[in-house]
Amino acid sequence: xxxxxxxxxxxxxxxxxxxxxxxxxxxxxxxxxxxxxxxxxxxxxxxxxxxxxxxxxxxxxxxxxxxxxxxxxxxxxxxxxxxxxxxxxxxxxxxxxxxxxxxxxxxxxxxxxxxxxxxxxxxxxxxxxxxxxxxxxxxxxxxxxxxxxxxxxxxxxxxxxxxxxxxxxxxxxxxxxxxxxxxxxxxxxxxxxxxxxxxxxxxxxxxxxxxxxxxxxxxxxxxxxxxxxxxxxxxxxxxxxxxxxxxxxxxxxxxxxxxxxxxxxxxxxxxxxxxxxxxxxxxxxxxxxxxxxxxxxxxxxxxxxxxxxxxxxxxxxxxxxxxxxxxxxxxxxxxxxxxxxxxxxxxxxxxxxxxxxxxxxxxxxxxxxxxxxxxxxxxxxxxxxxxxxxxxxxxxxxxxxxxxxxxxxxxxxxxxxxxxxxxxxxxxxxxxxxxxxxxxxxxxxxxxxxxxxxxxxxxxxxxxxxxxxxxxxxxxxxxxxxxxxxxxxxxxxxxxxxxxxxxxxxxxxxxxxxxxxxxxxxxxxxxxxxxxxxxxxxxxxxxxxxxxxxxxxxxxxxxxxxxxxxxxxxxxxxxxxxxxxxxxxxxxxxxxxxxxxxxxxxxxxxxxxxxxxxxxxxxxxxxxxxxxxxxxxxxxxx
Numbered sequence: 001x002x003x004x005x006x007x008x009x010x011x012x013x014x015x016x017x018x019x020x021x022x023x024x025x026x027x028x029x030x031x032x033x034x035x036x037x038x039x040x041x042x043x044x045x046x047x048x049x050x051x052x053x054x055x056x057x058x059x060x061x062x063x064x065x066x067x068x069x070x071x072x073x074x075x076x077x078x079x080x081x082x083x084x085x086x087x088x089x090x091x092x093x094x095x096x097x098x099x100x101x102x103x104x105x106x107x108x109x110x111x112x113x114x115x116x117x118x119x120x121x122x123x124x125x126x127x128x129x130x131x132x133x134x135x136x137x138x139x140x141x142x143x144x145x146x147x148x149x150x151x152x153x154x155x156x157x158x159x160x161x162x163x164x165x166x167x168x169x170x171x172x173x174x175x176x177x178x179x180x181x182x183x184x185x186x187x188x189x190x191x192x193x194x195x196x197x198x199x200x201x202x203x204x205x206x207x208x209x210x211x212x213x214x215x216x217x218x219x220x221x222x223x224x225x226x227x228x229x230x231x232x233x234x235x236x237x238x239x240x241x242x243x244x245x246x247x248x249x250x251x252x253x254x255x256x257x258x259x260x261x262x263x264x265x266x267x268x269x270x271x272x273x274x275x276x277x278x279x280x281x282x283x284x285x286x287x288x289x290x291x292x293x294x295x296x297x298x299x300x301x302x303x304x305x306x307x308x309x310x311x312x313x314x315x316x317x318x319x320x321x322x323x324x325x326x327x328x329x330x331x332x333x334x335x336x337x338x339x340x341x342x343x344x345x346x347x348x349x350x351x352x353x354x355x356x357x358x359x360x361x362x363x364x365x366x367x368x369x370x371x372x373x374x375x376x377x378x379x380x381x382x383x384x385x386x387x388x389x390x391x392x393x394x395x396x397x398x399x400x401x402x403x404x405x406x407x408x409x410x411x412x413x414x415x416x417x418x419x420x421x422x423x424x425x426x427x428x429x430x431x432x433x434x435x436x437x438x439x440x441x442x443x444x445x446x447x448x449x450x451x452x453x454x455x456x457x458x459x460x461x462x463x464x465x466x467x468x469x470x471x472x473x474x475x476x477x478x479x480x481x482x483x484x485x486x487x488x489x490x491x492x493x494x495x496x497x498x499x500x501x502x503x504x505x506x507x508x509x510x511x512x513x514x515x516x517x518x519x520x521x522x523x524x525x526x527x528x529x530x531x532x533x534x535x536x537x538x539x540x541x542x543x544x545x546x547x548x549x550x551x552x553x554x555x556x557x558x559x560x561x562x563x564x565x566x567x568x569x570x571x572x573x574x575x576x577x578x579x580x581x582x583x584x585x586x587x588x589x590x591x592x593x594x595x596x597x598x599x600x601x602x603x604x605x606x607x608x609x610x611x612x613x614x615x616x617x618x619x620x621x622x623x624x625x626x627x628x629x630x631x632x633x634x635x636x637x638x
Contacts, residue, residue, distance in 0.1 A: 015095040026103040031251065038088035042096060043324075045082035045249045049108035049236065050229045051100055053085045053115045054078035055093055055184060073201055073217050074116045079324045080222045082249045090184050101190045108239070112150060112232045113192040114225055115185055122198040134169040138196040140178035140186070147191040150232035154193060157224035165213050166200055193228065197221065219326045243600055248327070250602035255322035256332075256473070262318045263335055264474035270306035271433050272342050276349060276553030277301075281427035282442060285544050288529075293540075296525035299552065301349065302425075308347045315339055327594060334481035345553070354554030355520070362484075362557040365517040369564055372632070373513035376506060377536045379633055383503045390446035395422055395439050398430065401450055402437055405458050405612070409466075413609040416466045418458070427545055432461040452500020455613040456491040459498075467607045468585030476585025476604075483586040484558070489565025490582055496635040497622050498613040503636055509566070510632075511538055511546060512559035519550045520557060565589075566632060574629040583607040 018034055022042065025032045032044035039056065054075045078084045085100070087093035097113065105111035123136055137158055141151035155170050175186040175194075183194040201214040223244075230244035241247070278284060284297035291297075315336060323329045341361050348354040402420045409416040419436050426440040430453060437457055445453070464487065468477030479487070492509060495501050511532055518528045525547060532543040549559055568589045573579075581587070581595040584607055598604045613619060625634070 015099055019096070019099050023099065023103050026100070026107065033253075037092075039086065040088050040092060041079075041084075041086045042100070043079070043084050044100075045251055047104060047107055048083050048229075048247065049104055049110050049233050049239070050112040050114065051083050051085060051097065051104070052078045052081040052225065053087065053093060053097065053113065053185065054117065055087050055090055055115075072118065073199070073214055073221075074118045074197075076218045076324075077222050077225070078116050080218065080326055081225065082247060094185065094188070097185060097188060097190075101188065105190070108233075108236055110146070110233070110236065111190055112147065112229065113185060113188060113190045114228065115183070115192065115194045116221075116225070117182075117194070117196050118199045119196050122200050122202070122204070132166045134167050135198040135200045137168045137170045137198070138178075138182055139170060139172045139193065140175055140183045141172075141193040142175045142186065142191055144191055146232055147193060150191075150228040151193050153231040154195065154224050154228035157227045158221065161220045161224070165210075165216070168197070191232070195221070195225070215326075215330075219330075222326055243597070245597040246600045248597070248601045249325055252328060252473070252603065253322065253324055255319065256325070256328055259318050259320055259323070259332055260473045260475055262314065263332060263339070264478055266311050266315050266339055267335075267478040268434070269311055270304075270343075270346065272346070273431060274433060275302060275304060275306075275346055276556060277426065277431075278548065278552055279425040281545070281548060284548070285541075288544065289540075293529060294526055296551070299548075301553070304346060304349075306343075306346065308343050312340065312343055315343070327597065331475065331480055331591075331594065335475060335478075338481040349553050351554060355557070358553075358555060358557040359520060362561060365513060365520060365557070365560045369513055369560065369567075370517050372567065373510035373563055376510035376632060377514065380503050380507050380636075381537060390448060392444055393447040393450050395441050395443045397447070398439050398443060398445075398450060398454070402439070402454055402458060405454050406437075406462070408612060409458070409463065409609055413466065413470075415470065416462075416609060418462050418466070427548055429545070430457050432457050432465070435462065435465060437462065446502070446504075449500055449502065449505065452495035452498045452505075455494040455498040455500070455611070459611040459613050460487065460491040460494050463607075463609060463611055464583060464586045467583055467609060470608045471585055471604055476587070479586035480588055480591050482588040482590065484588075485561040485565040486568060486582065486589045487565070487586055488562045489567070489569040489589075492562055492566045493569055493626075494611065494613050496637065497619040498616050499618060499637045501635045501637045506632060506636055507536075507538070508542065508546065509562045511536060511543075512550070513563050515546055515550050516557055516560040519555050525551050563632070570626060570630065570632075573623075573626045576627070579623075580607065583610060 016036065022032050022034060026044065026047050029047055031046060032042060034042045075086060079086060085093060085096055087096065101111050101113065119136060119138070124133060139151055139155050141147050151172065155172050158168050159170055161168065175183055175192070178186060178194060182196050185192055186194070201209050201217055203210060226244045226247050229247050230241055233239050278299035279302060280300040284299055288297040318336065320329050320332050338361070341357060345354055345357045345361065348357055399420055399422055406416065406418045406420070417435060421436055421438050422441050423438050424441045426438060428440050428442045428444065430440070430443070431438050465477050495505065514536070515528050515532055518531060528550065529543055529547045532538045532546065533540055538546070550556065572589065572592070577592070581592060581599065584595060584599070584604055587595055595604065
């Protein structure tokens, strides 16, 4: 039985002197971030018809919650919102709530108060749960229809959480049923909801936390709160939503900018692919050929220019705990882990550990992917005999055409400041490093492949670098964690849209998968080379360059991502997915919905420059075919 008695109210604090400035900002639609005594803060990203409130634990009614500390999840949930108040005590909070509530209610015609806190302890709800018993959640609300709807949505969202560790059991009731410590602001006169949850993220008997569980609670309950806000304001003119996530922040705090610069400084301190690419490709090919293709050649590498231990120390001193945004927090944590893995790989270059770390970074080659690659190679085997001798283009042709293409993009966006470098220390081909296009002096290719290959390198890799740079966060130019698979899938698709997906090119992409699977299965260099030339008919020069890419550094599992990323993109298009979010920066397939959310929240802008290959005379027809559903074999251009 819940007791409904309330203690006599404490004397109220007066409205703070700075409130007039806050109210003026609300009236004019400006943002507010006001720090005040004892860790208090009022944050208004932009005026919205709600306020999320957290009152410091230990300063409520006696016995209401666990003690004060840096790991109070309720505080983190509240501060993830676009409009929130952190207050040292109830008396300080009340006049701020009243003033802000009046102003927002006047602006929007309605206003919802959501107070978030934690229960005193994690009570054992059942004696017969063997390992992970459910945990307690309490939701109380004022009884008007709109607030009841919002509270029901909140409860449903909390209950629908697919918890990895423990599931919630929600107790719901009216404000009059709530103990004072569980609903401090029920009497403000505003539509109000109180949410309390058991502190299951704390390890029993200590102040230590379960980090994964803590992050899960913040993300899940924050999202449930946004759903409740969206339900409450659904009929307000001018606030029509396509998703509840639009109610998230439209600006990031300074802590995000600082961490973003630090992450980018570390990502820019080394070029991973250059560091693991041999500098003696031509000499190695001559050595391999002279030995009758029986002994793997020796590869030489650039000395590492990065102090790996120093960069790792910097990497793990970057603070993400003040982001106040669960989505950005997750993106930067993922990037931190990816950079750590890349640095570890550089430290393990030319050792047996390199291949295993690469497997962790790029993933294994799944059997289904090998099956697709093998079918491509088998289905196209007969086409090799009828191939005519092509007209060739050297590095100088590529250099001139690349500069012309870059100039065209600069005409659309002056910030497209890419450079082209002819290099004698690279294997035949092209690669992008930051804002540079690197062209090997030994490159010699079918002239028909020039435009498609530059669409790949300039129209995707460089374009997403500069579009990402324009987003305000450098993370989108250096790339979200795991971005390379979708990047390469997009880049290969660009070759198709521009009319340059030849049989030879598709076979090469498929052969990379087969060769990568062999490499990961411990096949030696010479056996993989022999298999690609004897069983699949690759030209020895092409096969050598392919196998060099696979075995560089000690065994690099990257090259399977081209076909994998292409298949992911084709599935995405067939399902009705759009291409535009992928031009905003360097993202992975798993981040597509994140990009949509950040775009809806106003944190991302539309691409400042769009790929030229989309204007190819047949690009739209080819894109329409892809939306209907095609396989890689259907992409071979006549």
